[in-house]
Amino acid sequence: MSDVEILENKLKEKGYKLTNQRKAIIEVLFEQKGRFLTAEDIFIKTREKHADTNFSTVYRNLNILEDTGIIHLTKLNSDASVYELADTDSHHHHIICRGCGKTESIDFCPLEELNTKLNNKNFTLTDHKFELYGYCRECEKINKK
Incomplete structure (x- = not known):
């Protein structure tokens, strides 16, 4: 399919x-x-x-x-x-360039430990997003000019 x-x-x-x-x-x-x-x-x-x-x-x-x-x-x-x-296909998070919009996946979930702590608080996490913003190498060069 x-x-x-x-x-x-x-x-x-x-x-x-x-x-x-x-x-x-x-x-x-x-x-x-x-x-x-x-x-x-x-x-x-x-x-x-x-x-x-x-x-x-x-x-x-x-x-x-x-x-x-x-x-x-x-x-x-x-x-x-x-x-x-x-x-x-998979659960993932992103790093995102503020200049050109290019994104790359992060292949781990930084929130797994937080989810364990939330479960101890009688709270079930059903969804989340984790995004890091910055500039790729090409856009960083442009911003420094």
Whole structure:
């Protein structure tokens, strides 16, 4: 089963169809896997695939894809929301470049110890995100100039 078929099934399980616009948005996210994109970036790239797409359609679909766990929403700074295709294969966290948006996965969970402590407090953690922000080598060089 392909990645797109897995996502199609996930949408169907939640009662959604794989419309042409959703398919185009998912294709854009697959093509940009490993990078966070703004809604505007996704809109521009989606229009290249499906010219009839408008921004409100992209934005509504991003909300649906986030609600179904297909994408992650992250805030790079106080006013920039960015999206990334969720990795369904493994639990992971990110380091994120504030300059270019490049992301890399962290292959360990720094919150495992915290979860143990929370269990001792009669609290069950159901979800979390751990993101570290900074600059990749290329963007760091640009910022120092």
